[in-house]
Amino acid sequence: MAAVLPTAGRLAHGVAIRARKRPVPWVPLLLIAIALIYLALFLFVPLAAVFAEAFKKGATYYFDAIREPDAWSAIRLTLIAAAIAVPLNLVFGVAAAWAIAKFDFRGKSLLITLIDLPFSVSPVISGLIYVLIFGLQGWLGPWLQEHDVRVIFAVPGIVLATIFVTFPFVARELIPLMQAQGREEEEAAAVLGANGWQTLWHVTLPNVKWGILYGVILCNARAMGEFGAVSVVSGHIRGLTNTLPLHVEILYNEYNFAAAFACASLLVLLALVTLAIKVFVEARQRKEFSK
C-alpha cells in the first residue's frame, strides 16, 4: 500500500505527494492491534501457560507424568476411540455426501438435518442419551446385562459417544464441495461405461480428496478432544475408561497440576499438528481450485 500510493500520486499530478500529506491509517492499525492483543490474551498466553506449567517440575517429571500407567492407558483409549470413530465417520460422511450431492431422493432434506443434529445437541445431552438407552436402567440395559455386554462405563460407550459427536465433520465438509462440482463428470463416466464403484473411485473421490483429508483432520481433532459426551458415559474408571481429556480433569482435581498440564500439553500438541496439516491442506485445496 505505502509503496503504491506515492507512485499513483506522481502519475496523477506529475509530482510526488509527500508522505505527511497522507492520513496516518489509525483505524486499521487500531483494529489490528486490538485483534493481536485479543489473540495474545486468549490464545498465546494460555498456550504458553500449558507448556510452562507442564515443565514446571522439570522434563523428567513431565515424561514420568506421561509414562505413568493411568496416563498411558488414557492415551491408548483416546487413540482407540479416534481410530474407530474417524474411519466410520469417514465412510459414513463420504456415503452421505455422495448420496446428497449426486442423487435426488425423498427425505434428502431430512437426512441433511439429521447430519447436523450432533452440532445442535449439547455433548452432555448426547452422552445422556446413550446412558438412557444402554445404561442399567435404560431401554436395552436389562437385555445387555443378561448377555453380559457392558456399554456404559466401558469402552463401547466411549466409542459410541465419540462417533456421535464427530459424526457431521466429514459429511459437512464434502456436501458443499460435491454439490459445487455438479454431476456432469459422473454422467460422463457413466456414458463411458463406468459402473457406480468405478465412478466413485476414479472420478468422484479424487475430485474431493483434499476436502476428505480436511474433514478427517477436523473429525480426528474433535474425537480426541471430546469431553462432555464421553465424560457422561465413561464413569471415570482410572486406567480403564478414562480418555486423555478426562484424565487431565482428574489430575487437575487432585491438585496434581504439573501432571495435568503435562497430559494437557499432549492435546495441545495434537491441536498444533492438526492446525499445521489444516493450513497445508487448505493451501493445496486453494491451489487446486485456482486451476
Added chain:
Amino acid sequence: MSIQVIDVTKRFGTFEALNGVNLEIQPGELVALLGPSGSGKTTLLRVIAGLEQPNSGRILFNDEDTTDTRVQEREVGFVFQHYALFRHMSIFENVAFGLRVRPRASRPAESEIKRRVMELLKLVQLDWLADRFPHQLSGGQRQRIALARALAIEPKVLLLDEPFGALDAKVRKELRRWLRRLHDDINLTSVFVTHDQEEALEVADRVVVVNHGRIEQVGTPEEVYDHPATPFVYQFIGHVNRFRDHLAGDERNAAYVRPHEIDIFEKPDASAFEATLNHAVKIGSLVRLELARSDNGDLVEVELSRERYDHLDVQPGKVLYLKPRRVKIFADEAV
C-alpha cells in the same frame, strides 16, 4: 445405426419437458436439435443417451428397443456442454477412461489402449497435449478432447449437447466446420443440440425444430428455412415480419414475410404499401432497415444488400414503398 424415438414423454415434476415426441434418424446422418432454451431439446438428447428415463415411449437403436438399457451399456458417445473432462486426470487418461473401465475380459491391453488413445488424439489434432491437464487447455481444445474421449469407446451414435455453446464466435465457426468434416470422415450417426440456427443450418444434414416439448418440423436446412411448417419455425429460423391485414387475406390468418423477401421502391406502386424509414443498421455486407407503416404504424424489417441500399440513397424519415415478393399465410396464433 438408426435411432427411433417413439412417442416419448418426459416430465420433471409438473413440467412437461417432452410431449409425445416422434423422430427417426437415419444411419450416418448428422442431425441438429434446434430450439429455444427450455424447449426440451437437451432432454430429448439425454433420453436418447439414457441419462434420463422417459415417463412413456420407446427409444430404438437399429430397430432394437434400448429404452431399458442402462446408460453404461448403451454404447453412446456423449459430449457435454461444459466438456465434463475429469479434472484430476491427464488428457491421455481422460481419453483412455472408457477403455480402462471395461470388464477385464473385454479390456484392451495397455499397449493397445495407448495406441488407440494416441490415434484419437491425432484425429482431433491434439496428440501433443497428451500429458497436460484439462485446466491447462483452451475451451476449443477441451471440446475436441471431450469428443476424442466420447469416440474412444467406439460408440454406435454420437450425441453432442450444445457442443460449441461455450466458445467464442471465431473458434465456434472453425470447430463446427471441423465437426462437419470429421462426421463425413467417420460417418457416425450423430445428433447435436443447439439454440443457434446458423449452426444448425450450416452443419446438419437435417434439422429438427423443437418447441415446448414438441417437434415443430423436421427437414433439411433448406426445407426448414424456405418452407417453415409452422409460424414458430418461421419466427425462430431467420427474421420474419408478421402482418395481419389484406396480405393475409382473412382476419383469422397472419402473413409471414422474410425481411430479405421484400422489395423496396422510392415511387408508389399499385400493390406496394407505404412506410417511413426509422433507421438503417449496416451489418457487414447487409443493411437492415426498420420502417413504420403509414397506415397502422406497425414496424417492418427489411434486409437489403449494401449495393442496393447505397443505390437507394435514403435517410431516416423518408417515405418508401414496400412490396413483399413471397408471403406465407398461417392461421393466426400468438407465437
